[in-house]
Amino acid sequence: MDPSLDMWDFSSLISLWINRFYIYLGFAFGFSLWLCFQIVIRKQNKNSQEKTVPKASRDLMTNGYISLQKKEVFVSGVKIFYGSQTGTAKGFATVLAEAVSSLDLPVAVINLKEYDPDDHLVEEVTSKNVCAFLVATYTDGQPTESAEWFCRWLEEAANDFRFGKTYLKGVRYAVFGLGNSAYVSHFNKVGKNVDKWLWMLGAHRVMSRGEGDCDVVKSKHGSIEADFTAWKARFISRLQALCKGERKPCGGNCKKGKCESNQHSSEAMEPGSHAQEGFHQRDAEEEPFGSTSEEESGTEDHQSLKSVIDVEDLGKIMDRMKKEKVL
Numbered sequence: 114m115d116p117s118l119d120m121w122d123f124s125s126l127i128s129l130w131i132n133r134f135y136i137y138l139g140f141a142f143g144f145s146l147w148l149c150f151q152i153v154i155r156k157q158n159k160n161s162q163e164k165t166v167p168k169a170s171r172d173l174m175t176n177g178y179i180s181l182q183k184k185e186v187f188v189s190g191v192k193i194f195y196g197s198q199t200g201t202a203k204g205f206a207t208v209l210a211e212a213v214s215s216l217d218l219p220v221a222v223i224n225l226k227e228y229d230p231d232d233h234l235v236e237e238v239t240s241k242n243v244c245a246f247l248v249a250t251y252t253d254g255q256p257t258e259s260a261e262w263f264c265r266w267l268e269e270a271a272n273d274f275r276f277g278k279t280y281l282k283g284v285r286y287a288v289f290g291l292g293n294s295a296y297v298s299h300f301n302k303v304g305k306n307v308d309k310w311l312w313m314l315g316a317h318r319v320m321s322r323g324e325g326d327c328d329v330v331k332s333k334h335g336s337i338e339a340d341f342t343a344w345k346a347r348f349i350s351r352l353q354a355l356c357k358g359e360r361k362p363c364g365g366n367c368k369k370g371k372c373e374s375n376q377h378s379s380e381a382m383e384p385g386s387h388a389q390e391g392f393h394q395r396d397a398e399e400e401p402f403g404s405t406s407e408e409e410s411g412t413e414d415h416q417s418l419k420s421v422i423d424v425e426d427l428g429k430i431m432d433r434m435k436k437e438k439v440l
C-alpha cells in the first residue's frame with residue numbers, strides 16, 4: 114500500500130457526504146428565510162410610501178404650490194348667441210369671442226337663426242358654459258327675423274307653468290341689447306325681454322344687462338360701439354371671477370346674506386303665480402330687469418337687488434294689487 118495515502122484522513126469528507134441532505138436542507142432553509150425577510154422589508158417600504166404620498170400632496174396643496182388632485186372647472190366655455198339683421202350684433206359677437214378666447218376659454222359664436230332652444234337650451238343647465246346673448250330690437254320692439262323663433266319659444270316657455278321656475282336653473286347668462294333710444298317705448302325691448310324670460314325660467318344672470326344705443330346723443334358712452342366695449346369689459350372681468358369659482362356678482366362684498374336671500378327669493382317665484390303677477394306689475398312700474406350703465410359696473414349686487422322681489426316687497430305688491438282690484 115502507498116504510504117502517502119495513509120497520511121490523508123477522509124473521515125470528515127465521508128461524514129459530509131453522508132450528511133449532505135442535512136446540509137442541503139440547511140441551505141434551503143437559510144435561503145427561504147432570507148427570501149421571506151426580503152419580502153417583508155419590501156412590503157413595509159411600499160406601505161410607508163403609500164402613507165407618505167397623500168400627506169405630501171396635502172402639504173403641497175396647503176402650501177399652494179401644486180395640486181395633485183383634479184382641479185375643479187367652474188367655466189367650461191362661453192357661448193355667444195346673436196340676433197342681428199344688419200350685422201352690428203354679429204360683429205360684436207365676433208369681437209367678444211376674441212376677448213373670451215384670450216382668456217384661454219373655448220368659445221362658440223351662434224346665430225340664433227341656427228339654434229333651436231327647444232332641443233338645446235336645456236343642455237346649458239349642466240354644461241358649465243356661460244351664455245352671452247347679443248340681440249337687436251327692430252320695429253315695434255320686435256326681434257330680428259333670425260331671433261324670432263328663439264324669442265317666441267322663450268316667451269312661451271317663461272309663461273308656461275309646465276316649464277316652471279327652475280327649468281333653466283343652472284344656466285348662466287348675460288344679455289347685451291342693441292337698439293336706438295329714438296324708439297322710446299320700444300327701446301331695447303328684445304334685450305329686456307330675453308333677460309326677463311331667461312330669468313323667469315330660473316337661469317342665473319351673471320351680470321346686469323347691457324344697453325347699446327345707436328343714438329349717439331343719448332348713448333351712455335357716446336356710441337353703440339362704446340356701449341358695447343364698456344359692457345364687454347365688465348363681462349370679461351365677471352367671467353374671470355367666475356373662472357376662479359366666485360359665484361356672487363358682488364364678489365362677496367355685499368351685505369351679509371343679501372345675495373343669498375335675493376337669489377332665493379328670485380327662485381321662489383313661479384311664473385304664473387301671484388308672486389309672478391306682482392312681479393310683472395313691478396316690471397312695468399320699476400323695470401326690475403333694469404338696464405345697465407356705468408353706475409352699475411361696480412354694483413352688480415345692487416342691480417340684482419333691484420331686479421328681484423324681496424319677500425317684503427311681495428307684501429306691498431299684493432296690497433297694491435288688492436287696492437287696484439277694488440278700484
Ligand SMILES: Cc1cc2nc3c(=O)[nH]c(=O)nc-3n(C[C@H](O)[C@H](O)[C@H](O)COP(=O)(O)O)c2cc1C
Binds near residue numbers: 337
Ligand atoms: C327699421 C328699424 C327699426 C328699428 N326699431 C327699433 C326699435 O323699435 N327699438 C330699438 O331699440 N331699436 C330699433 N332699431 C335700432 C336697431 O336695433 C339698431 O340699429 C341695431 O344696432 C341693429 O342691430 P343689427 O345691425 O345687429 O341688426 C331699429 C332700426 C331699424 C333700421
